[in-house]
Amino acid sequence: MTRSDEASRNPLLQIKGLETHFFTDEGTVRAVDGAEFEVYAGRTLGIVGESGCGKSVTAKSILQIVDRPGRVVDGEIIYRPRAEPERDLLKLGANSHEMRTVRGGEISMIFQEPISSFSPVHTFGNQIIEAIKLHTDLNNDEAYDLAVNWLERVGIPNPQQRLSEYPHQFSGGQRQRAMIAMALCTNPRILIADEPTTALDVTTQAQILDLLLQLRDENEMAIIFITHDLGVIAEIADDVAVMYLGQVVETAPVEEIFESPKHPYTIALLNSIPSMAAAPRDRLPSITGAIPHPQNRPPGCPFHPRCPSFIPDVCNQREPSNTMIDSDRKVRCFLHEAI
Amino acid sequence: MTAISQNQDPKPLVEIKELKKYFPIHKGFMRREVGAVRAVDDVSFYINEGETVGLVGESGCGKTTTARCIVKAIDATAGEIMYRTVDGSTVDLTQLSNAEMRPLRRDIQMIFQDPFSSLNPRMTIFEIISEPLLVNNIGTRQEREDRVHELLNQVGLRQEFMQRFPHAFSGGQRQRIGIARALAAQPRLIIADEPVSGLDVSVQAQVINLMMDLQDDFSLTYLFVSHDLNVINQISDRVVVMYVGRVVEVGTPKELFSSPKHPYTAALISALPKPDPKQKRQRTVLEGEVANPAAPPAGCYFHPRCPHAIELCKTEAPGMEEISPGRFVSCHRASELDLAGVSIPASAD
Numbered sequence: 001m002t003r004s005d006e007a008s009r010n011p012l013l014q015i016k017g018l019e020t021h022f023f024t025d026e027g028t029v030r031a032v033d034g035a036e037f038e039v040y041a042g043r044t045l046g047i048v049g050e051s052g053c054g055k056s057v058t059a060k061s062i063l064q065i066v067d068r069p070g071r072v073v074d075g076e077i078i079y080r081p082r083a084e085p086e087r088d089l090l091k092l093g094a095n096s097h098e099m100r101t102v103r104g105g106e107i108s109m110i111f112q113e114p115i116s117s118f119s120p121v122h123t124f125g126n127q128i129i130e131a132i133k134l135h136t137d138l139n140n141d142e143a144y145d146l147a148v149n150w151l152e153r154v155g156i157p158n159p160q161q162r163l164s165e166y167p168h169q170f171s172g173g174q175r176q177r178a179m180i181a182m183a184l185c186t187n188p189r190i191l192i193a194d195e196p197t198t199a200l201d202v203t204t205q206a207q208i209l210d211l212l213l214q215l216r217d218e219n220e221m222a223i224i225f226i227t228h229d230l231g232v233i234a235e236i237a238d239d240v241a242v243m244y245l246g247q248v249v250e251t252a253p254v255e256e257i258f259e260s261p262k263h264p265y266t267i268a269l270l271n272s273i274p275s276m277a278a279a280p281r282d283r284l285p286s287i288t289g290a291i292p293h294p295q296n297r298p299p300g301c302p303f304h305p306r307c308p309s310f311i312p313d314v315c316n317q318r319e320p321s322n323t324m325i326d327s328d329r330k331v332r333c334f335l336h337e338a339i
Numbered sequence: 340m341t342a343i344s345q346n347q348d349p350k351p352l353v354e355i356k357e358l359k360k361y362f363p364i365h366k367g368f369m370r371r372e373v374g375a376v377r378a379v380d381d382v383s384f385y386i387n388e389g390e391t392v393g394l395v396g397e398s399g400c401g402k403t404t405t406a407r408c409i410v411k412a413i414d415a416t417a418g419e420i421m422y423r424t425v426d427g428s429t430v431d432l433t434q435l436s437n438a439e440m441r442p443l444r445r446d447i448q449m450i451f452q453d454p455f456s457s458l459n460p461r462m463t464i465f466e467i468i469s470e471p472l473l474v475n476n477i478g479t480r481q482e483r484e485d486r487v488h489e490l491l492n493q494v495g496l497r498q499e500f501m502q503r504f505p506h507a508f509s510g511g512q513r514q515r516i517g518i519a520r521a522l523a524a525q526p527r528l529i530i531a532d533e534p535v536s537g538l539d540v541s542v543q544a545q546v547i548n549l550m551m552d553l554q555d556d557f558s559l560t561y562l563f564v565s566h567d568l569n570v571i572n573q574i575s576d577r578v579v580v581m582y583v584g585r586v587v588e589v590g591t592p593k594e595l596f597s598s599p600k601h602p603y604t605a606a607l608i609s610a611l612p613k614p615d616p617k618q619k620r621q622r623t624v625l626e627g628e629v630a631n632p633a634a635p636p637a638g639c640y641f642h643p644r645c646p647h648a649i650e651l652c653k654t655e656a657p658g659m660e661e662i663s664p665g666r667f668v669s670c671h672r673a674s675e676l677d678l679a680g681v682s683i684p685a686s687a688d
Contacts, residue, residue, distance in 0.1 A: 050539035051510075171628055201397035201566065203625045206610035210624060228539065231569075231612030254616045272544040273614050274569035276596055276681040283551065284573065286544035290509045 010080055011038035012222050013062070013107075013190060018075035020054070020061045029294045031057040031070065033246030033302075036322055036330075039190060041082075044216065044223040046237030046254065048230060048269075052291055054246040055226045059192045062224075063103045064094040081106065081189055105135040108183035112195040114175040118167035125163030128182045135186040150181040154211060173204035177211070184215060191216075192224045197232065209236050230273055234258060239328075242266050245292065245302040248322070252329040262331045264307045301334070309335055350423060351385035352528060352560050353409065358382045358418035360404050364633060376633045378404040380584035382418075383659070386528070391554065391561040393575030393592070395568060395607075397629055401584040402564045406530045408433075409562065410449050411440055422447075425527070445475050448521040452533035454513030458505040464491075464516055465501040471524040490519040493556075494549060511542035515549065522553065532564045547574055568611055572596055577665070580604050583630045583640040586659070589667040597680040600668040602645050605678035639671070647676055 020032035032054040039045050047055045060066045062077055072090060079102070080086040092099040111117045118127060125147060132143040144163070151159035154177040162170070162178075170178055176196060183191060193212065197205040213236060216223050225236055233240055233254065240257045242250045242265065250263040261267045271285040289306045292298055298305050304315035311334055320334045359382075361375035379401040386392045394402045408415045411432060420432040424443065432440070448471070451457035458467055468490055469483045478486065488498050494515040505513060514534060521529055531550070535543040551574060554561060565571050571578055572592045580588040580601065588601040599605040606625045625644045630636055636643050642652040649672065657671045670676075 050541060173628055201629070202568075202607060202610040202612075203397065204628065205612070206624050209612075229612065230540070231614045234614050234616040235612045237616075258614065258616055269540060270614070272540050274544070274547070274567075274573040275614065276569055276572050276608070276611065278573065281551065281576070282573070283548050284544035286548060287541035290511055290542060291539070293509075 012041045012080055013039040014076075014078040014080075015058070015062070016076040016078070018058065018061055018077065019073045020057050020066055020070055021073050022070040024069055027295050030246050030297065031294065032061060033297075035075075035243065035246065035248045037241045037248055037251055039222045039224055040239075041189070041222050042216070042220050043238040044213075044225055044236055046233040046240045047224060047226045047243060048228065048233050048240060049243035050228055050269075050291055052245075052294060053243040055243050056194050058243070059109065059194050059224065059226055062089065062192065063107060063109060064089070064092075064099060065103070079107075101135070104131065104183075104188075105186050106188050107190045107192065108186065108188040109192040109194065110176070110179045110183045110196050112198050114172075114179040115167060117179060118175070120167060123164050123166055124170070124178055128163070128178075128185060131182055132185050146185060147181075150185045151178070153215070154178070154181045154184075155207075156181070172200055173207065176200060176204075176208055180208075180211065180215070184219065187219065188221060190222045190224065192226070194226045195228070196225075198227065198229070205232070212236065230270065242269070245294070245297060247302065247332060248330075249303070249333070250329075250331045252326075256329060262325065262329070262336055263303075263333050264309045264335070265303050268306075268308070301332075311335075350429075351421075352388040352423055353562075354385040354419075354421040355405070355409070356383050356419040356421065358405065358408060358420065359416045360401070360408055360413065361416045374633055377584050377635060378632055379408065379415075380632070380635075382581070382584070382586050384579045384586060384589060386560055386562055388423075388527075388560055389554075389558050390576040391563055391574055393571035393578040394562060394564045394581065395566065395571045395578060396581035397566060397607075399583075399629055399632065400581040401632070402566075402581050403532055405581070406449070406532050406562060406564050410444075410447055410530055411435075412449075445471070445524040446527045448524065448526040448529050450514075450517050450521050450529060450531040450534045452536055454510055454517055454537065455505075457517055458513055460505055463502050463504060467505070467516060468519045468523055471520060475524055477524065486523065487519075490522055493522070493553065494519045495545075509542075510538050511545060514538060514542075514546050518546075518549065518553070522557070525557070526559070528560045528562070530562045530564070533566070534563075535570060536565065536567065543570070550574065568596070568607060580607070583632050583635055585640060585669065586667070587641065587669050590665065594666055595680075599678050599680050600662065600666075600673045600676070601641075601670045602647050602676065602678060603641050605680070606644075608681055609679065639669075647672055 015035060015037050018032050018035045022029040022031055035058050049055045061072050077089040078086055079089050128147045129143045132138060132146055147163060148159045151162060156162055156174060156177050167175060197208050227233060237254045240252060240254050241248045244265050250266050261270055268287045272287060274284060287306055300316040300318055301320050304310050314334050320332050320337055322330050322332045323337045324330050325336050358379055360379040361377055363372045364374045366373045382405055396402050407413045409420055415433045421429050422432050423429050465487050468487045472478055472483050491498055496515055535546050538546060563574055575592050578592050578595050579586055582603050588604045595604060596608060627644050630640050638654045639652045639657055642648040651671050657669045659667050659669045661667050
């Protein structure tokens with residue numbers, strides 16, 4: 001699959017040098033530490049990484065909904081919708097009218113735990129109709145019809161009846177479908193999905209992944225799909241960004257990540273997935289050590305204490321830069337840096 | 340119905356026969372009993388000494404309830420759990436009183452899913468790991484300390500950690516502490532309930548490797564409960580697949596995953612995301628959702644979602660059949676269906 005020339009020139013969303021820090025009593029945690037990636041219309045970017053690597057904070061930074069004591073301290077988030085001039089979202093105030101139009105209207109987000117994203121004391125219908133009315137000029141009846149229409153599209157039976165029910169009356173899979181309907185009813189250009197299937201069973205997960213891909217194609221939108229599961233990435237993503245300790249260490253099209261991973265962390269991550277094709281009772285290759293505590297971030301390349309290809313006096317001294325190794329591949333590692 | 344049982348020697352360490360656990364549903368002012376959630380509804384399987392049996396299924400299928408019945412954390416509604424003690428006699432755990440169960444509790448230990456809530460935050464690591472020794476009156480203080488040293492070594496933790504509290508440890512380290520605690524009293528059977536589900540993949544691999552090493556070193560028997568087919572495939576000698584409180588299929592991971600006989604097993608395999616973007620999915624995406632165990636459908640519990648269901652499936656529940664030695668399936672159409680298993684990447688093109 002090759003990107004059309006027009007699309008490759010103009011990413012819909014471009015993140016540059018994003019820094020989001022948490023200012024806690026124990027010190028500053030650099031949760032996102034210079035993350036860089038691009039998102040293209042009609043494609044899915046998978047952000048993969050282990051817990052604490054900053055993937056969720058990156059997503060929240062895009063919408064400027066980072067919880068305190070976190071704050072975006074540096075970077076650019078360039079948003080280029082087709083008809084309008086490009087804007088740096090970070091230059092808009094978090095509570096400005098413009099940002100509120102973008103948030104939920106042009107860039108929507110769905111979360112891992114849909115139950116905690118809904119109000120338990122309002123019917124589901126009230127909540128979705130409120131979202132529609134906030135972002136469109138529709139009146140009550142039109143908004144109701146649109147809500148019914150969206151529930152049908154995401155595969156919820158009896159939409160009229162379900163609209164008058166409360167979120168706790170939905171099952172886990174239905175709730176995630178409802179959440180998707182609510183996120184998409186404003187026709188966003190970008191959908192950010194933060195581990196939307198992690199809490200679901202595999203059979204339900206398969207349904208939701210298929211639904212997301214189908215809706216992406218129908219609406220020509222871009223998806224940023226955040227997960228720790230490389231299997232899910234292989235299924236849904238077109239491009240992949242691998243994150244480790246707040247940095248994007250490798251970006252590449254999905255086939256190339258799986259076929260010829262370049263960064264030692266990506267390689268180790270791919271090796272450590274238990275596979276159905278593997279012989280039972282085989283030992284898994286595992287990454288030594290654990291993810292460092294974010295307050296004890298190692299100097300130099302953050303992965304060097306666990307890295308099998310560690311170069312003494314280089315990796316622990318300096319930080320590698322993000323190096324372009326192909327027209328659509330970047331990697332942050334001294335092994336691939338022309339010195 | 341052919342119960343799943345092991346006929347030849349060696350006799351199994353644990354044999355579960357027609358286990359049932361119903362949770363009553365109360366309703367109204369008088370708290371009348373109006374029904375029951377059939378969490379475990381006729382489950383039979385056995386665990387041989389020294390092997391790992393993987394118990395796999397989706398949430399709500401009763402796998403954790405089955406595990407909790409075996410350690411007698413809850414009492415079974417009906418059925419037998421035959422346990423072969425060290426001296427070779429066989430006892431039914433469901434019939435034992437708490438006092439009679441006590442000496443056996445040393446033998447059967449449990450590892451839990453959430454390493455954050457299963458360790459008491461106000462106890463030091465030494466206190467946590469030595470507690471099984473203390474309650475069973477094993478050793479003096481000095482001996483217990485030596486034993487904790489040894490255990491920490493075995494699970495790959497440093498001895499200086501002994502006086503620290505759980506909050507100082509990462510998820511993987513906490514799971515190692517949980518494993519050390521389970522090993523403390525030298526058990527024979529370890530029930531591990533989703534022990535790696537809360538861990539990152541890189542750490543998950545470390546813990547699985549550790550559990551396999553410990554099994555070889557101390558000839559442990561594992562019942563490994565998980566929803567993750569990949570993990571189950573990695574660690575198990577035999578696999579039991581459950582759906583809505585019932586066992587649907589039993590076999591070795593190789594048999595089960597390369598040529599599943601039950602449509603549910605096949606659907607689970609097909610739904611599993613494959614870490615290979617080239618292998619295009621040929622999914623049988625299941626319609627609908629897991630049946631409600633409080634009001635299961637008639638006949639085979641799987642029939643409303645089954646792409647191969649026939650009239651018979653709607654009225655009559657299939658019995659358990661042994662289709663080859665040690666291989667059990669509960670499906671009316673097991674012999675006629677040709678179901679796809681795990682396709683090896685090389686043959687995908």
